[in-house]
Amino acid sequence: MADRSGLHAALRATGHRLTRQRLLIMEVLEESQEHLDANTLFSRVHARDLTISLSTVYRALSIFREMGLVEVHQLGEEHAHFEAVQDAPHYHFICSACGRVIEFYAPQVLEAVRGLSQRAGLKVTSSHLLLGGLCPECRLLEKD
Amino acid sequence: MADRSGLHAALRATGHRLTRQRLLIMEVLEESQEHLDANTLFSRVHARDLTISLSTVYRALSIFREMGLVEVHQLGEEHAHFEAVQDAPHYHFICSACGRVIEFYAPQVLEAVRGLSQRAGLKVTSSHLLLGGLCPECRLLEKD
DNA sequence: GTCCATGCAAACTGTTTGCACGCGC
DNA sequence: GCGCGTGCAAACAGTTTGCATGGAC
Numbered sequence: 001m002a003d004r005s006g007l008h009a010a011l012r013a014t015g016h017r018l019t020r021q022r023l024l025i026m027e028v029l030e031e032s033q034e035h036l037d038a039n040t041l042f043s044r045v046h047a048r049d050l051t052i053s054l055s056t057v058y059r060a061l062s063i064f065r066e067m068g069l070v071e072v073h074q075l076g077e078e079h080a081h082f083e084a085v086q087d088a089p090h091y092h093f094i095c096s097a098c099g100r101v102i103e104f105y106a107p108q109v110l111e112a113v114r115g116l117s118q119r120a121g122l123k124v125t126s127s128h129l130l131l132g133g134l135c136p137e138c139r140l141l142e143k144d
Numbered sequence: 145m146a147d148r149s150g151l152h153a154a155l156r157a158t159g160h161r162l163t164r165q166r167l168l169i170m171e172v173l174e175e176s177q178e179h180l181d182a183n184t185l186f187s188r189v190h191a192r193d194l195t196i197s198l199s200t201v202y203r204a205l206s207i208f209r210e211m212g213l214v215e216v217h218q219l220g221e222e223h224a225h226f227e228a229v230q231d232a233p234h235y236h237f238i239c240s241a242c243g244r245v246i247e248f249y250a251p252q253v254l255e256a257v258r259g260l261s262q263r264a265g266l267k268v269t270s271s272h273l274l275l276g277g278l279c280p281e282c283r284l285l286e287k288d
Numbered sequence: 289g290t291c292c293a294t295g296c297a298a299a300c301t302g303t304t305t306g307c308a309c310g311c312g313c
Numbered sequence: 314g315c316g317c318g319t320g321c322a323a324a325c326a327g328t329t330t331g332c333a334t335g336g337a338c
Contacts, residue, residue, distance in 0.1 A: 017337050019293065038327075053295045058328065074218040079327055093266060104260060112252035113275060120248070121280035122237060128274045131257060136265035161312050163318065182302075197320045202303065223302055 014067050021045075021052050025060045026069070026084070035073060035081035035092070035101055073128065075101060091129035097138035158211050165189075165196050169204045170213070170228070179217060179225035179236070179245055217272065219245060235273035241282035 007026055008018040016022075028044050029036065036044075042057045061082055064070035073081045076094050089110065093102040109129055117124045134142060151170055152162040160166075172188050173180065180188075186201045205226055208214035217225045220238050233254065237246040253273055261268045278286060 015292095017292065019337070021294075051295080055296080055329075056294060059293080062329095093264075093268070096269070102264070102266070104264070106256045106260060108256035109253055109273070112250045112256070116248060116250060117275075117277070120237075120246070121283070122246075122275070122277055123283050124237070124275050124277040125240070126276035128272075129253070130272045130274075131261075131266070131268050132270035133261070133266055133268040139265065139267050159317095161317065163312070165319075195320080199304080199321080200319060203318080206304095 010067060010069065014063075016063055016067075021049070021056050022060050024049055024052070025057060026064065029064075029070065029082065029084045033083075035075060035083050037079050037081050039079075041082065073130075075130065076132075089127070091131070093131040093133070093135070095135035095138055096132055097134055097142065100135055102135060154211060154213065158207075160207055160211075165193070165200050166204050168193055168196070169201060170208065173208075173214065173226065173228045177227075179219060179227050181223050181225050183223075185226065217274075219274065220276075233271070235275070237275040237277065237279070239279035239282055240276055241278055241286065244279055246279060 007023060011018050011022070025041070025045055028041060028048075032044070038054070038057060038061070041061075042052075042054045045052055045057060061070060061072075065072060069085060070082055071085050073083070073092060075081050075092060076099065088105060090103045090105050091109065093104060094100070095102075106129065109127070113124055113127055116122070151167060155162050155166070169185070169189055172185060172192075176188070182198070182201060182205070185205075186196075186198050189196055189201060205214055205216075209216060213229060214226050215229050217227070217236060219225050219236060220243070232249060234247045234249050235253065237248060238244070239246070250273065253271070257268055257271055260266070
């Protein structure tokens with residue numbers, strides 16, 4: 001999806017146009033393997049294109065989300081964080097001391113969810129597991 | 145905790161005072177086994193005490209959270225939802241069609257988290273698993 | 289040329305805060 | 314009586330929206 005033509009095709013398929021701004025926003029999103037909030041994403045995009053506006057970033061994120069290209073996470077109860085979707089589903093740990101976000105994989109969770117959805121008759125289309133606590137470093141610091 | 149003396153003791157232990165407002169807010173929270181957002185909670189509380197204010201609700205929820213009496217959930221990416229803590233940890237499924245929230249238990253998740261935290265050296269103090277999708281009813285409706 | 293996408297500023301929602309008064313202890 | 318807790322209104326942060334212009338197709 002990192003390539004222009006892939007994004008172009010995906011946009012056309014959903015009735016949207018490929019614009020300079022949308023291309024740039026998706027590029028920055030994919031380059032930064034982090035969970036950017038709207039402001040950080042905006043400043044990175046703005047650094048490369050001074051005319052781009054914050055609302056355009058929000059609007060692009062909104063349609064990317066509808067298209068399934070971007071996921072939204074509510075980390076740490078504050079504002080939203082965005083990331084380009086990846087192949088394998090993953091989850092997040094956020095350190096309450098330093099704020100660092102650690103990604104992890106947990107196939108057992110997927111299995112548990114699958115079993116549950118069958119038993120309860122649910123159709124599960126998204127799953128977010130968010131852990132909070134202390135990361136290894138902060139854990140040591142707190143020891144004293 | 146539903147009783148006045150329990151709340152009183154818990155508040156005193158953390159250097160807070162028992163007020164008419166805090167007692168009422170906790171009562172309403174415990175009566176409603178739902179995930180109330182601040183406005184709903186406020187209106188229920190307000191119905192019994194016309195002088196109470198929304199900021200008092202927010203302030204009470206804030207100290208209840210610090211005290212570990214109340215949990216906050218970000219359901220459906222909108223505003224926060226609050227609920228009195230329960231004995232067993234549980235998780236949430238939210239139907240994207242009707243908005244209904246279904247609680248469920250999944251001990252496998254706890255185990256997966258425990259294994260992960262040992263391996264990665266994390267100290268996990270909170271875990272939220274939020275599933276999205278279609279509930280049994282809405283799933284049938286969407287079939288056609 | 290058509291109509292969607294953009295930039296700007298203003299609106300909006302959920303939540304927090306400053307201040308003077310009131311009440312728990 | 315001391316000092317925290319309250320109500321009110323104003324501030325605040327993040328996000329969305331109305332409108333006129335610009336650009337994708």
